[in-house]
Amino acid sequence: MxxxxxxxxxxxxxxxxxxxxxxxxxxxxxxxxxxxxxxxxxxxxxxxxxxxxxxxxxxxxxxxxxxxxxxxxxKNIQFYSMDHPCYPTLLKKIYDPPYVIYAKGKKSLIEETTISIVGARRCSEYGRQMAFYMGKELGSRGITVVSGMARGVDSASHKGTLAGKGRTVAVLGSGVDICYPAENKKLYEEIIEQGVVLSEFPPGTMPKPAFFPMRNRIISGLSQGILIVEAAHRSGSLITADQALEQGRDVYAIPGNITSSLSQGTNHLIQQGAKLVMKVEDILEDIDTQLFDFTESKKEVFEKDQGSPLEKEEKIVYDCLSLDPISIDQLCQKTGHSPGMLQHILLVLELKGRVKKVSSQWFVRNEN
Incomplete structure (x- = not known):
């Protein structure tokens, strides 16, 4: 046999x-x-x-x-043991690699330049947009983004990568034929079409709490570095960061509001020596540029998707926005415009895809 x-x-x-x-x-x-x-x-x-x-x-x-x-x-599922030549090289080098993996999709992506993005399931709007933004930026530059397809940061990073015409890998805490959470069915299908879904668990295996820490070591093990977007002081994302350090991977973190519990973990990581990330170049400069090909065609697609140019008054309002919600009253104070004029400008910015309304009177930049 x-x-x-x-x-x-x-x-x-x-x-x-x-x-x-x-x-x-x-x-x-x-x-x-x-x-x-x-x-x-x-x-x-x-x-x-x-x-x-x-x-x-x-x-x-x-x-x-x-x-x-x-x-x-x-079910169109591939199977690879540690002895198989297609087993991921980086993953094989960690202390406790899975003896086997199951894959559904474009398995060849596993051997490309990879960065994982993880963070809070119950993330803030800031966290969700940053995960989407970083996934899109990395994906558009030829970096394969690895995550766990969980709610929140994971899902946003996958969606951002796909929006940037990039490639993404989802590592599951279930069999690769089981979509969890069920609400991510569409995302799951898109990843299989444009990326790959992986698991060490046999088909038909339902998710269990104990499976997710096991999955996390694979997420970090497949990657050259790991970016933590949002994480509470005690969270699974910090465990993944610890695993990444043990595996000799680079750890990156996006800083957050010091008063937010969701930023305590990432800010602490930065204090402990994780690299602070404010733009995608902070990660790219650590990666050998010869390992990936940022072709002109990908660059054109990325730049074309950045939206229509802004008029003068629109730019004034847009420059006052960030990924933290701001109210119309605050915008009135910053711009000197009346509430009625601001409502009109914000509506135009929404139609251009530059602004997102988070409630009736509060707005954020839309980096999607």
């Missing part, structure tokens, strides 16, 4: 989790030797219970493996 099939069998043995998988490989070295092991040999393994041994023996079913392969073919 081919090694790839044995890797698939080995990682899907019931009751045998990652710790016991690692233990078995320390003893037998390869899945093939485990497959060929006798019950007596398995009994000599002190950390295996009788139930573990029974589970291993009963799982040696070639017909079941063939059904798994047929399922992958029917």
């Amino acid at each position: 081919k090694d790839e099939r044995l890797w698939m069998w080995f990682t899907r043995i019931p009751r045998i989790g990652i710790a016991k998988q690692r233990y078995l490989l320390e003893i037998f070295k390869t899945p093939e030797r485990i497959w060929n092991s006798s019950e007596e040999e398995l009994r000599s393994c002190s950390r295996l219970s009788q139930r573990d041994i029974t589970s291993i023996i009963q799982s040696k079913n070639p017909n079941k493996i063939q059904k798994w392969l047929e399922e992958l073919k029917n």
Whole structure:
């Protein structure tokens, strides 16, 4: 039986989790030797219970493996073990790489220049727009953006990358055939069409809380650097940043409002030595420009999408806006315009895609 099939069998043995998988490989070295092991040999393994041994023996079913392969073919899912030449090089170098990965989409993207973007699920409008903006900027410059397709920052970074005609990788805490959260169905389909969805979990695996920290090490492991957009003082994003540091990756952070709980984590990272990012060039200058091709055609598409030029009065109002919401009253004080004139100018800016209304009287820049 081919090694790839044995890797698939080995990682899907019931009751045998990652710790016991690692233990078995320390003893037998390869899945093939485990497959060929006798019950007596398995009994000599002190950390295996009788139930573990029974589970291993009963799982040696070639017909079941063939059904798994047929399922992958029917669902257009690729499978790669650590021994496969298509297994991501960067991921293979981390301390605890997944033994196998499942992929759906354009798997070749995994080996391109990659930056991951992660952050809060319940992010602010500032966080969402910054994630979209950075994803779009990186994607338009030929950088593949990796994230986890979660709500908030993750989803915004994927959407921004796709809007910039870029390529993106979503690492899931479920099987690659399971869209989670369900509200991201359209985004999930777009990523498969223009990027790739990855997971170490077999098809059909439903998401569980314990799976997401496991997924996070893959997000950072696939990337040359990781950008944290918004994160509370104790959050999964900071755990991912710690994993990235352990993996020898560069860590970047976007600063935020010092009074916002969502900025405590990113601001703390900057205090601890993470590189402060105010523009995409802060990341690009750390990447070997020979690794990616920012072609003229991509540049034209990117620049064409920046919107119509602004009239003088529109520019005055636009320059007063930022990614933090501002009220019409505040704009009146800054510009000297009447509320009625401001309403008219803001409406024009909305139609040009430069401004977004967050409530009846509050507005932000639209970097999308």
